[in-house]
Amino acid sequence: MSKNGVKTQKKFSAVHSSWSHSAPLGEYASVFQAEVLAIRVCAGESLRREHRGVHVRILSDSQAAIKALAASSINSKLVWDCFQTLCFLSQHNRVSLEWVVGHSGVMGNEKADAMARRGSLTLFIRPEPDIGTPKSSFRATINRWVTDETTSRWSSLRGHALSKRMVAKPNPSTTEELLSLSRKEVRLVVGLVTCFTPLRFHLNRIGVNQNTTLCRLCGEAEEKACHIIFDFEMLSNRKFHLLMSPTPMEAFPSTNLATPLLGLTKGLGLFD
Numbered sequence: 198m199s200k201n202g203v204k205t206q207k208k209f210s211a212v213h214s215s216w217s218h219s220a221p222l223g224e225y226a227s228v229f230q231a232e233v234l235a236i237r238v239c240a241g242e243s244l245r246r247e248h249r250g251v252h253v254r255i256l257s258d259s260q261a262a263i264k265a266l267a268a269s270s271i272n273s274k275l276v277w278d279c280f281q282t283l284c285f286l287s288q289h290n291r292v293s294l295e296w297v298v299g300h301s302g303v304m305g306n307e308k309a310d311a312m313a314r315r316g317s318l319t320l321f322i323r324p325e326p327d328i329g330t331p332k333s334s335f336r337a338t339i340n341r342w343v344t345d346e347t348t349s350r351w352s353s354l355r356g357h358a359l360s361k362r363m364v365a366k367p368n369p370s371t372t373e374e375l376l377s378l379s380r381k382e383v384r385l386v387v388g389l390v391t392c393f394t395p396l397r398f399h400l401n402r403i404g405v406n407q408n409t410t411l412c413r414l415c416g417e418a419e420e421k422a423c424h425i426i427f428d429f430e431m432l433s434n435r436k437f438h439l440l441m442s443p444t445p446m447e448a449f450p451s452t453n454l455a456t457p458l459l460g461l462t463k464g465l466g467l468f469d
């Protein structure tokens with residue numbers, strides 16, 4: 198006997214040699230929950246068929262689900278229910294739970310994957326949550342709300358044209374990048390993005406008089422952050438070879454803000 202349980206997010210599918218089942222799980226179910234549920238459904242189906250004295254092999258491509266079921270302690274009701282179902286089944290049968298590599302041509306696994314893909318078209322029409330809401334779902338929902346609110350306030354804020362051009366919305370990748378830098382480097386990057394940087398135009402605006410506010414590099418425009426960063430026409434000869442990027446948008450993707458800015462200022466020798 199061979200069974201296979203496979204899931205994709207928000208739905209699950211379980212396949213038996215003569216039976217298969219898949220169902221949507223709603224918006225809040227996690228992938229892990231779908232994986233465990235698929236195993237429980239397989240074991241439950243064997244119980245329903247009143248199997249006795251047979252070897253029940255349940256194949257899953259989820260290492261996380263198998264490890265959770267084999268752990269010395271269980272703190273998830275779903276995992277506990279699945280564990281109990283396997284225990285009931287093992288009272289009269291030999292039960293083995295085996296891991297198989299996903300998408301590797303295992304027949305039941307491939308069928309379960311195909312069913313899971315088709316299941317994405319099925320509407321979930323029961324009240325949510327269907328199988329309990331994991332902490333990760335709460336965290337993801339809260340994080341999404343925070344990101345949306347912050348983005349909305351940021352985009353509706355007046356002014357800050359350069360900062361908005363450089364940082365359109367909260368970006369964990371940029372945060373990580375900044376946290377890995379020295380204080381001096383962070384100050385330099387944040388200064389350029391917010392225009393609080395010792396360039397002639399900005400210094401003049403806060404009362405630090407300069408003989409001229411013209412750019413020390415080209416002498417053709419005011420020396421301010423947006424000119425240094427984005428006026429490629431005037432500075433292209435010196436900047437292109439530093440950035441090796443054909444367009445401003447490619448040179449300064451929001452996912453990689455600090456590195457090109459640091460490379461730029463270092464290459465231009467602006468704050469040496």
Ligand SMILES: [Zn+2]
Binds near residue numbers: 413415417418
């Ligand atoms: Zn210039």
